[in-house]
Amino acid sequence: MSYCETHALAVGYSAPLLQDIALQAERGKILVLIGPNGAGKSTVLKTLAGQLAPQGGAVLLDGQSLTDYTPAARARKLALMLPHTPRTELTTCFEVAAAGRYPYTGRLGILTAADKAAVREALALVQAQELADRDFTRISDGQRQRVLLARAVCQQPELLLLDEPTSFLDVKGKAELMESLRTLARERNIAIIVTLHELELARKLADAVVCVSPRGVSAVLTPQEAFAEENVRTLFGLSAEQYAALFGKTAAKPKFEHYIRSGQKLLRCGYTTGTCAALGAAGAARLLLTGRAPETVGLRTPKGLVVEVAPQFCRLTAAGAECAIVKDGGDDVDATTGLPVIAAVALRPDAPHTVTIDGGVGVGRVTKPGLDQPVGAAAINHVPRQMIAEALHREAEAAGYDGGFAVVISVDGGEEAAKRTFNPHLGVEGGLSVLGTSGIVEPMSQQALLDSLQLEIHQAALRSRRLILAPGNYGLDYLAENLKELREIPVVKISNFIGDALDMAASEQFEQVLLVGHVGKLVKLAGGIMNTHSRQADCRTELFCTHAALCGADTVTCRALMDAATTDACLAVLDGAGLRGPVMASLLDAIQTHLDRRAAGAFTVGAVVFSNRSGPLGQTKNADTLLKMWKEG
Amino acid sequence: MHNRKRLTIAYLAMAAALLVLLALNLFWGSVALSPSSVAAALLGRGQDALTANILFQLRLPRAVMAVLLGAALSVAGYLLQTFFANPIAGPFVMGISSGAKLAVALTMVIFLNRGWLTTSLTLILAAFAGAMAAMLFVLAVARRVQRMSILVICGVMIGYICSAITDIVVAFAQDSNIVNLHNWSMGSFSGMMWGNAATAAVIVLPCLAAAFALSKPMAAYQMGESYAASVGVPVRAFSVALVLLSSLLAACVTAFAGPISFVGIAVPHLVKQTLGSAKPLHVLPGCALGGAAFCLLCDLIARSLFAPTELSISSVTAVFGAPVVIWLLVRRQRGEAQR
Numbered sequence: 013m014s015y016c017e018t019h020a021l022a023v024g025y026s027a028p029l030l031q032d033i034a035l036q037a038e039r040g041k042i043l044v045l046i047g048p049n050g051a052g053k054s055t056v057l058k059t060l061a062g063q064l065a066p067q068g069g070a071v072l073l074d075g076q077s078l079t080d081y082t083p084a085a086r087a088r089k090l091a092l093m094l095p096h097t098p099r100t101e102l103t104t105c106f107e108v109a110a111a112g113r114y115p116y117t118g119r120l121g122i123l124t125a126a127d128k129a130a131v132r133e134a135l136a137l138v139q140a141q142e143l144a145d146r147d148f149t150r151i152s153d154g155q156r157q158r159v160l161l162a163r164a165v166c167q168q169p170e171l172l173l174l175d176e177p178t179s180f181l182d183v184k185g186k187a188e189l190m191e192s193l194r195t196l197a198r199e200r201n202i203a204i205i206v207t208l209h210e211l212e213l214a215r216k217l218a219d220a221v222v223c224v225s226p227r228g229v230s231a232v233l234t235p236q237e238a239f240a241e242e243n244v245r246t247l248f249g250l251s252a253e254q255y256a257a258l259f260g261k262t263a264a265k266p267k268f269e270h271y272i273r274s275g276q277k278l279l280r281c282g283y284t285t286g287t288c289a290a291l292g293a294a295g296a297a298r299l300l301l302t303g304r305a306p307e308t309v310g311l312r313t314p315k316g317l318v319v320e321v322a323p324q325f326c327r328l329t330a331a332g333a334e335c336a337i338v339k340d341g342g343d344d345v346d347a348t349t350g351l352p353v354i355a356a357v358a359l360r361p362d363a364p365h366t367v368t369i370d371g372g373v374g375v376g377r378v379t380k381p382g383l384d385q386p387v388g389a390a391a392i393n394h395v396p397r398q399m400i401a402e403a404l405h406r407e408a409e410a411a412g413y414d415g416g417f418a419v420v421i422s423v424d425g426g427e428e429a430a431k432r433t434f435n436p437h438l439g440v441e442g443g444l445s446v447l448g449t450s451g452i453v454e455p456m457s458q459q460a461l462l463d464s465l466q467l468e469i470h471q472a473a474l475r476s477r478r479l480i481l482a483p484g485n486y487g488l489d490y491l492a493e494n495l496k497e498l499r500e501i502p503v504v505k506i507s508n509f510i511g512d513a514l515d516m517a518a519s520e521q522f523e524q525v526l527l528v529g530h531v532g533k534l535v536k537l538a539g540g541i542m543n544t545h546s547r548q549a550d551c552r553t554e555l556f557c558t559h560a561a562l563c564g565a566d567t568v569t570c571r572a573l574m575d576a577a578t579t580d581a582c583l584a585v586l587d588g589a590g591l592r593g594p595v596m597a598s599l600l601d602a603i604q605t606h607l608d609r610r611a612a613g614a615f616t617v618g619a620v621v622f623s624n625r626s627g628p629l630g631q632t633k634n635a636d637t638l639l640k641m642w643k644e645g
Numbered sequence: 646m647h648n649r650k651r652l653t654i655a656y657l658a659m660a661a662a663l664l665v666l667l668a669l670n671l672f673w674g675s676v677a678l679s680p681s682s683v684a685a686a687l688l689g690r691g692q693d694a695l696t697a698n699i700l701f702q703l704r705l706p707r708a709v710m711a712v713l714l715g716a717a718l719s720v721a722g723y724l725l726q727t728f729f730a731n732p733i734a735g736p737f738v739m740g741i742s743s744g745a746k747l748a749v750a751l752t753m754v755i756f757l758n759r760g761w762l763t764t765s766l767t768l769i770l771a772a773f774a775g776a777m778a779a780m781l782f783v784l785a786v787a788r789r790v791q792r793m794s795i796l797v798i799c800g801v802m803i804g805y806i807c808s809a810i811t812d813i814v815v816a817f818a819q820d821s822n823i824v825n826l827h828n829w830s831m832g833s834f835s836g837m838m839w840g841n842a843a844t845a846a847v848i849v850l851p852c853l854a855a856a857f858a859l860s861k862p863m864a865a866y867q868m869g870e871s872y873a874a875s876v877g878v879p880v881r882a883f884s885v886a887l888v889l890l891s892s893l894l895a896a897c898v899t900a901f902a903g904p905i906s907f908v909g910i911a912v913p914h915l916v917k918q919t920l921g922s923a924k925p926l927h928v929l930p931g932c933a934l935g936g937a938a939f940c941l942l943c944d945l946i947a948r949s950l951f952a953p954t955e956l957s958i959s960s961v962t963a964v965f966g967a968p969v970v971i972w973l974l975v976r977r978q979r980g981e982a983q984r
Contacts, residue, residue, distance in 0.1 A: 082877075099730065100867065102922055103867075120861055
């Protein structure tokens with residue numbers, strides 16, 4: 013049986029305002045009444061306090077009907093704290109708190125030594141002992157509420173009722189009061205019933221919740237049930253927009269707001285799985301190092317943009333802590349969008365400044381050579397690894413922690429989602445790859461991208477008759493590092509739309525165009541594939557294989573090439589067979605042929621091919637000419 | 646225990662002031678009596694019958710009455726302040742004294758016109774009825790308005806209405822009674838006799854004791870009605886007791902000495918400041934002591950300042966009391982602005 017419970021209780025002043033109230037309060041627990049103003053929270057509380065006669069039904073306190081108690085007996089079981097502070101004059105905080113001894117003192121209310129000790133103890137419990145001799149009117153609102161709480165504690169109640177105790181408090185006052193209430197529930201085993209109009213506070217304080225609305229009073233709900241969006245919206249009559257405006261953080265996680273223009277449209281960027289993993293690692297580490305789960309975590313991506321998001325969850329585990337960040341691809345919806353990337357972090361105090369990173373469930377494992385990571389390693393590319401390590405070092409530094417970390421990244425539902433990607437084909441098995449070189453996903457809606465590409469090429473045409481096209485970030489990086497002298501020439505990032513870009517360049521009447529790209533993309537040109545997205549066509553290994561065969565490779569080499577996971581692996585096979593030079597030359601010739609065909613004489617076009625691992629691989633005939641010409645100015 | 650020391654010193658000082666003023670009231674008067682003859686008469690060794698007469702039939706009953714009624718007035722004021730949770734509540738300001746005065750005047754005129762004798766008891770009963778009527782009116786107003794200033798204005802208006810009716814009543818009184826009635830309606834301790842004093846004591850002393858016995862719930866009530874109820878004070882019974890006690894005390898004073906202004910506000914306030922406490926347990930005895938001393942002082946001034954002409958006691962109490970009320974109002978206004 014609960015310490016305080018009501019049976020078919022009806023409350024109101026002259027007529028029932030609310031009926032059929034059945035609530036239970038347990039000792040040691042905090043029950044919060046929430047609901048709109050004027051719904052009757054305070055009326056319920058006053059009835060529970062015995063200050064208002066029930067309009068029907070009964071209140072049972074410790075198994076006995078409240079109406080059967082004498083006022084004095086009731087005051088020893090039940091204390092009440094009201095929202096307004098009493099006006100006092102010439103009264104110290106000690107005397108205010110001592111007013112709670114009323115049910116225990118004699119005829120004239122003179123305090124015994126035991127009473128005084130109880131008052132001092134109560135003040136200490138709410139951390140107000142230093143206020144004892146101060147005048148009650150000369151302390152802050154927060155301090156006053158604590159002294160009044162001490163007054164209630166002096167009654168040595170088993171049930172404590174509080175009506176809007178935080179109304180006039182600032183943030184600190186609220187925090188202190190909440191702490192005191194928790195202490196009371198826990199250490200004094202008091203049943204606490206409190207009305208609160210601030211949902212955020214209620215959410216943090218409640219062990220159980222009762223919703224009071226003009227339509228009726230709910231049963232005792234768990235906080236999860238009570239603070240669910242549906243319930244809160246019904247209770248307060250909120251529209252979805254109003255709810256989102258008030259509780260946006262919980263309804264819709266703060267979105268990463270960065271847009272790129274494309275023609276008339278704005279496309280929202282997202283962040284990569286690598287960014288998610290690094291954010292999650294930072295969140296979990298902060299929880300471990302500070303003991304507090306962060307509301308949001310943020311980092312600066314390699315691209316330079318700051319991503320700050322609220323974790324889906326951040327909690328302690330047996331081994332350490334884990335923190336989940338939901339992947340957001342922005343307007344570029346791919347297989348990973350919406351999946352939580354979970355970073356489980358454990359502290360390694362004995363291994364200073366180290367970070368070991370591994371993949372868990374939903375993260376693939378490399379099974380073929382030639383990928384970013386060696387065979388057997390988790391499919392977490394080096395940039396994400398670096399981001400994770402940097403994020404953890406930053407957390408460690410902020411917390412003054414010298415040890416190391418062990419991180420396991422997993423993706424909820426990653427294994428399933430990986431089937432819709434090229435991972436199995438690439439040689440990554442069992443889950444997704446954690447990728448991303450810039451940390452940011454720029455949306456790739458085809459038409460939008462083509463529109464923006466058109467615009468960029470047009471803008472470049474205003475500056476020059478010469479143009480450099482790079483499929484992706486790799487190409488840009490290569491340019492910046494190896495071809496610094498070409499700074500003056502406009503560069504446009506063209507993604508996979510190589511054919512379209514060439515057409516646009518023709519219509520913008522460029523005279524000289526140079527493609528600079530990773531072999532993994534540009535090798536496809538040798539087969540005349542002008543959209544290099546892997547959804548369109550792959551054929552990379554086939555092309556390597558064909559050209560190697562033409563250059564005299566044996567069957568074993570051809571087979572190895574066909575089985576290679578990536579172009580870098582192909583290059584390694586060719587190196588092994590001593591055929592890299594002739595095969596690349598043959599491929600570059602084919603690339604030149606296909607480029608010329610597409611350009612159809614509108615301009616001179618060449619290509620520079622490189623690999624991240626092997627560096628420059630070569631350039632087509634026209635590229636030689638163009639580079640020579642451009643370097644001279 | 647700084648507080649206990651302060652309380653002791655304050656009580657001792659008030660008691661000393663009371664004794665000194667009592668002595669002064671006995672020694673001082675329109676008939677000059679030598680201190681030695683007064684002392685001799687007091688000790689029962691006086692040879693002079695006139696001195697003994699003046700002392701025992703005039704000055705001593707008057708002084709005792711001032712003590713009793715002064716205590717009654719300030720305690721009544723304190724009870725009302727507690728009840729209304731407001732430092733400027735008091736029997737005079739709230740029109741309760743005026744109600745009692747009107748009832749007493751009506752009774753006197755009717756009785757005198759018909760040639761009946763008015764006893765102390767009839768006057769007290771009439772005053773109590775008048776006080777209760779005024780009190781009920783004030784309570785009815787208090788139920789509707791929360792602002793104390795409006796309540797006080799209502800009280801003052803009741804006072805004016807009652808005074809106006811009293812004046813009209815006096816106009817119909819027989820000539821011989823007018824002087825008496827007029828003197829009384831201005832408020833005075835003159836002409837008190839042992840019989841009056843005894844009747845007053847029978848009413849005032851039990852009331853004071855009862856008020857003191859209520860000091861524990863009174864302290865709880867100072868925190869507000871809901872808090873009082875939450876610690877187990879039977880609020881309804883308690884507030885009825887407060888209203889009855891304060892009305893009875895105010896009525897008793899009015900019946901004997903007419904309306905006396907501002908004592909009920911000024912004394913409790915000064916006592917609280919002197920004691921550095923607002924606890925009823927401390928303030929109630931202080932109010933009784935302080936009120937008695939204050940009235941002795943005021944009576945001494947009233948009858949000796951322009952001797953042999955006697956001033957009305959209210960003129961003197963108002964001079965001391967009204968500034969205190971103004972000061973309280975200003976301070977309260979400032980306090981409200983700050984909140």
